[in-house]
Amino acid sequence: MADGAGGRRQARERALGLLYEADAKGLSPRAVMEELPVAPDRFAAELVTGVQARAARIDELLAAHAIGWKLDRMPVVDRTILRLATFELLARPDVPTGVVISEAVELAKQYSTDESGRFVNGVLSAVAAAARPDQPPERQAL
Secondary structure, eight states, X not given: OOOHHHHHHXXXXXXXXXXXHHXXXXXXXXXXXXXXXXXXXXXXXXXXXHHHHTHHHHHHHHHHHSTTOOGGGSOHHHHHHHHHHHHHHHHXXXXXXXXXXXXXXXXXXXXXXXXXXXXXXXXXXXXXXXHOTTSOHHHHOO
């Protein structure tokens, strides 16, 4: 598994790239990983396969909380970041909600636009409230 915050950040970036590639090529994320000459680290692979395995639930949550946006109309990078972070909210209770949201916002700012950062923050805050209702609201906000 990726070590430390920097290792996990790199793993999230790698997972974002692989999920984006899968979407762009119309392939499954697992198929994209199988084509790689060198496998991604364990955390990145877990993120990619986890998004694939829980795709229906992830997209259901995003559709319910991305008010005014259809998933297929979102920029691909934003949609991919939202899927990645939603997987973490659902399946990685060891990662604090604030960290999941903060990392996703940073990815959006780096690979999309500043407006995307605000959009990702808003959608994920709503998704987090639904996915982790036992977390106090102050842990869900940035």
